[in-house]
Amino acid sequence: MAKTYDYLFKLLLIGDSGVGKTCLLFRFSEDAFNTTFISTIGIDFKIRTIELDGKKIKLQIWDTAGQERFRTITTAYYRGAMGIMLVYDITNDKSFDNIKNWIRNIEEHASSDVERMILGNKCDMNEKRQVSKEKGEKLAIDYGIKFLETSAKSSINVEEAFFTLARDIMTKLNRKMNDNSSPGAGGPVKITENRSKKSSFFRCTLL
Amino acid sequence: MAASCAEMEPAAAPRSPGTGELVCARGRNRKAVLCQRCGSRVLLPGAATFARRELFLPSMKKKTALLASSSPDGDVLQDHWLVDDMFSFENIGFTKDVGNIKFLICADCEVGPIGWHCLDDKKSFYIALDRVSHE
Numbered sequence: 001m002a003k004t005y006d007y008l009f010k011l012l013l014i015g016d017s018g019v020g021k022t023c024l025l026f027r028f029s030e031d032a033f034n035t036t037f038i039s040t041i042g043i044d045f046k047i048r049t050i051e052l053d054g055k056k057i058k059l060q061i062w063d064t065a066g067q068e069r070f071r072t073i074t075t076a077y078y079r080g081a082m083g084i085m086l087v088y089d090i091t092n093d094k095s096f097d098n099i100k101n102w103i104r105n106i107e108e109h110a111s112s113d114v115e116r117m118i119l120g121n122k123c124d125m126n127e128k129r130q131v132s133k134e135k136g137e138k139l140a141i142d143y144g145i146k147f148l149e150t151s152a153k154s155s156i157n158v159e160e161a162f163f164t165l166a167r168d169i170m171t172k173l174n175r176k177m178n179d180n181s182s183p184g185a186g187g188p189v190k191i192t193e194n195r196s197k198k199s200s201f202f203r204c205t206l207l
Numbered sequence: 208m209a210a211s212c213a214e215m216e217p218a219a220a221p222r223s224p225g226t227g228e229l230v231c232a233r234g235r236n237r238k239a240v241l242c243q244r245c246g247s248r249v250l251l252p253g254a255a256t257f258a259r260r261e262l263f264l265p266s267m268k269k270k271t272a273l274l275a276s277s278s279p280d281g282d283v284l285q286d287h288w289l290v291d292d293m294f295s296f297e298n299i300g301f302t303k304d305v306g307n308i309k310f311l312i313c314a315d316c317e318v319g320p321i322g323w324h325c326l327d328d329k330k331s332f333y334i335a336l337d338r339v340s341h342e
Contacts, residue, residue: 003294004251004254004295005294008294025300025314036268037265037266037310037319037320038302038310038312038317038318038319038320041302041303041305041310042302042303043300043301043302043303043312043317044301044302044303044304044309045300045301046298046299046300046301046314047293047294047296047298047299047300047301047314048297048298048314049248049296049297049298058294060294
């Protein structure tokens with residue numbers, strides 16, 4: 001069957017355990033229905049379809065659940081990732097401090113031009129807040145990354161976060177394609193060819 | 208549900224009653240396929256083909272419900288929607304591997320398994336008609 005979508009983006013959720021990454025993956029977190037069987041074996045990834053500027057985008061979203069230690073998240077996990085959500089918990093200082101370590105881990109293992117975004121999750125729990133919104137914003141500015149506070153529980157900014165990241169990836173892709181179509185650029189690269197000659201389109205600048 | 212009986216049925220058995228209105232003349236799903244529990248959109252109309260195959264899917268019940276009843280741990284199901292590309296799905300979740308099988312679940316509320324995928328066959332993804340609703 002012919003392809004029924006315009007773009008396919010692989011996204012990763014990264015951050016300390018307990019920050020609510022998995023919850024960002026479902027629309028009705030309180031309503032989640034974990035059967036005995038499903039919660040025992042665990043979830044690998046999800047596919048979601050969104051529409052942006054009239055384009056149909058398939059998001060393949062991976063959660064690190066259960067392998068959060070920096071040591072165990074290496075190149076294999078990051079392979080092909082086009083966008084990464086860096087998630088901390090606003091009620092947990094440590095998880096915020098660790099964002100810097102996660103960014104270092106990404107720089108070490110992921111493609112250099114992967115789109116990133118920082119999310120301060122659990123913003124519905126203001127009474128237990130340990131990390132101010134300003135602190136989150138400052139960190140994001142320091143790294144030149146976008147930032148949102150989210151609540152998976154109250155469905156605040158969750159969709160916005162995924163849409164924003166997807167839009168940034170799409171913009172970057174389109175810009176690259178335009179750059180590459182001009183003479184003297186690094187050769188013709190189309191998204192449909194990203195697995196052909198070069199091992200990965202997104203790794204070009206890394207080599 | 209008589210899972211044990213279903214297992215005995217010959218492969219060439221006729222379509223289960225009621226599937227007629229769901230399957231179009233070209234063997235595709237006439238209606239959108241939704242999660243029974245939260246209504247999350249799994250497949251658009253016409254995205255899948257009807258296929259018969261005996262597949263065992265573990266129960267969708269919670270542990271408490273399972274303990275309370277003496278129901279079997281799952282069902283052998285015959286009627287499925289089949290797609291050959293995982294990106295044909297609108298919204299879907301994949302479990303981690305169980306042997307060479309990945310089970311499919313609702314991407315939104317995570318109810319499941321609603322479907323089945325064998326890693327040996329990269330072009331077959333099944334969603335059981337009995338475990339989804341149609342609209």
